Amino acid sequence: MEPARFVALCGRVLPFAVALAVAMLAAGLLFSLALSPADYQQGESVRIMYVHVPAAWMALFVYALVAVLGGVGLAFGHALAFHAARAAAPLGAAFALLCLVSGSLWGKPMWGAWWVWDARLTSMLLLFFLYLGQIALSGAFDRQARGDRAAAVLALVGCVNLPVVKFSVDWWHTLHQPASVFKFGGPSIDPSMLLPLLLMAGAFKAVFFALWLIRTRTAVAASRVAAARLAGGAR
Amino acid sequence: MSRRRQRLVWLGVGLGAVFAAGALVLSALDDSLTFFYGPADLVERPDAFSRRVRLGGLVEPGSLVREGAAVRFTVTDGQVSLPVTFSGVLPDLFREGQGVVAEGRLSQDGHFAAETVLAKHDENYMPREVAEVLKQNGEWRAAR
Numbered sequence: 001m002e003p004a005r006f007v008a009l010c011g012r013v014l015p016f017a018v019a020l021a022v023a024m025l026a027a028g029l030l031f032s033l034a035l036s037p038a039d040y041q042q043g044e045s046v047r048i049m050y051v052h053v054p055a056a057w058m059a060l061f062v063y064a065l066v067a068v069l070g071g072v073g074l075a076f077g078h079a080l081a082f083h084a085a086r087a088a089a090p091l092g093a094a095f096a097l098l099c100l101v102s103g104s105l106w107g108k109p110m111w112g113a114w115w116v117w118d119a120r121l122t123s124m125l126l127l128f129f130l131y132l133g134q135i136a137l138s139g140a141f142d143r144q145a146r147g148d149r150a151a152a153v154l155a156l157v158g159c160v161n162l163p164v165v166k167f168s169v170d171w172w173h174t175l176h177q178p179a180s181v182f183k184f185g186g187p188s189i190d191p192s193m194l195l196p197l198l199l200m201a202g203a204f205k206a207v208f209f210a211l212w213l214i215r216t217r218t219a220v221a222a223s224r225v226a227a228a229r230l231a232g233g234a235r
Numbered sequence: 236m237s238r239r240r241q242r243l244v245w246l247g248v249g250l251g252a253v254f255a256a257g258a259l260v261l262s263a264l265d266d267s268l269t270f271f272y273g274p275a276d277l278v279e280r281p282d283a284f285s286r287r288v289r290l291g292g293l294v295e296p297g298s299l300v301r302e303g304a305a306v307r308f309t310v311t312d313g314q315v316s317l318p319v320t321f322s323g324v325l326p327d328l329f330r331e332g333q334g335v336v337a338e339g340r341l342s343q344d345g346h347f348a349a350e351t352v353l354a355k356h357d358e359n360y361m362p363r364e365v366a367e368v369l370k371q372n373g374e375w376r377a378a379r
Contacts, residue, residue, distance in 0.1 A: 037362035041328060046360060075243045111353045112326030118270035156250055160257035171261075173269045173291060175336055180358040190361035 003080050003220045010217045017210040024203035031196035039193070048106040050196050053181075054204040055099040059127060060162055062092030062208065066134065067159045070152025080216075082148040083223065085155070086138055087215035091208055093131035100128060111175060119168035120176035127165055130158040144223065271336045274315040283341050290317060290347055291336040291355065299331050310335060310347070317341070321349040328354035 001009075032050035039046035069085035072078055103121070104114045115121065138144075138151035169178045180189045187194055261268070271291030277283050290310055298309035305322040308331075319337050329335060334355030339348045361369075 037364075039360055040363040040366035041330075041333075041356070042360075049360070071246055075246055076239055110326065110328050110356055112324075112329075112351075113353050116270065116353065119268050156246070157253050159250070160254055164257075164261065171268075172265070173271050173273075175270055175353060175355055177356045177358045180360060183358075188359045190365050192362060193360050 001080055003083065003223075006080055007217055007220055010213050014210065014213050014217075017206070017213055021203065021206035021210045024199065024206045028196065028199040028203040031199050036196045037190075037192055042110060045106065045109055046193070048102055049193075050200045052099060052102040052106060053197060054201040055095045055102060056124070057201055058204050058208055059092055059096035059099050059124070059131075060165060061205075062088055062095060063127060063131070063155070064159065064162060066092060067152075067155040070148075070155040074149060074152050074156075079223070080220070082145075082152070083219040084212070084216045085152065086148065087219045088212055089131060089135050089138070089151075089155075091211055091215070093128060093135065095204070095208075096124065096128040096131055100124060113175075116175050118174040118176055119172045120165070120174045123161055123165045123168050126161055127158075130154070130161060134158070144226065273312040274310055274317045275312050277317070277341065278315060278345070284343055287338060287340055287350075289336055289338045290319070290341070290349075291334065292317075294329070294331050294333060294335050296331045310337065317345060317347050319347045319349050319352075321352050323352070325352055326354040328356060330354075333357075 028050070032047055036047070036050075038044050066085045066088050069081045069088070073081035073085065100121075103124075107116075108114050134151050134154050137154055138147045141147040141150065166179075168174060169176055181187045181194070181197070189197070271289035272280065273292050274290065277288060277290055280288075292310040292312045295309040295311045295316060298307075300307045305320060306325065307318065307320050309316045310319050311317075319339075321337065321339075329352065334357060336353045336355055337347060337349035337351070338353075339350045341347050
């Protein structure tokens with residue numbers, strides 16, 4: 001898609017995207033904070049899960065998205081793919097940080113430690129650093145096109161870490177518990193707690209989508225400004 | 236068109252090589268990526284007595300004894316059980332029958348002196364009422 005057509009389409013889709021994000025977040029917060037029960041072991045602390053787990057899923061999803069966009073940009077030279085990747089990366093980094101911080105706040109009362117160097121926590125921290133490296137690399141060159149290509153390569157290489165994050169709890173002994181939702185034999189989480197979790201996961205996705213549209217539109221505009229400056233010989 | 240094709244093939248080959256390298260590195264590091272050893276694994280290890288290690292397993296039901304600030308309990312994997320001593324604050328989730336990871340030293344007589352004790356949560360989430368109904372109906376499966 002041409003960037004100009006994207007900007008026009010974005011203007012029409014954005015109001016609905018924002019409305020959906022607000023509605024889903026309101027419903028998700030209502031269910032996760034008020035209408036869902038406390039856990040039989042963890043008590044009220046279990047509510048941290050409704051932020052922690054969707055943030056972790058989004059951190060993985062957005063990284064894969066950035067890598068795919070980078071791959072499309074590298075292979076086909078689509079400018080819009082690079083704009084979209086640049087717009088998504090800081091959002092993914094924010095989700096990864098939210099996952100790490102909420103997990104730390106959850107770990108202290110439940111496990112008895114803010115942080116341990118087990119395979120799940122370490123690979124998640126690595127994911128956060130990969131995001132930071134990706135963002136830094138994309139801004140490290142005078143010519144944006146060069147930064148975009150370098151960042152895309154890093155994003156693709158960093159994909160190795162995604163299955164490690166997901167399966168670390170199965171491959172090695174970790175302090176972090178194994179998966180509760182996406183696993184063989186169905187979720188081991190009561191429906192009254194699965195519903196708020198899935199609502200919050202949808203809300204996070206909707207919030208990401210709305211912010212991503214806005215940021216991609218801004219990235220397109222910024223690249224036009226840069227091109228105009230260059231053509232006008234400013235500076 | 237053929238240049239795009241070529242770039243796509245290179246991307247695929249490169250990605251495949253990176254994933255293969257990642258898999259090799261992870262399988263080579265397998266032993267050091269584990270956070271703890273179960274009782275059976277730990278007693279088999281030649282370096283078990285010479286360094287700080289982490290022991291993980293279930294707290295054997297009925298084994299917990301409190302002596303002032305100190306506690307004694309047994310960590311088991313169903314086959315091998317090791318007696319553990321610890322003095323300090325136990326995490327909230329520490330229970331008999333639940334998972335635990337203790338860090339400390341194993342002495343030659345098979346006694347584990349823990350310096351820190353972490354609780355390990357399982358992957359089951361449910362309200363208290365559901366847990367009670369499951370227990371009443373005898374459908375309660377013991378935590379891993």
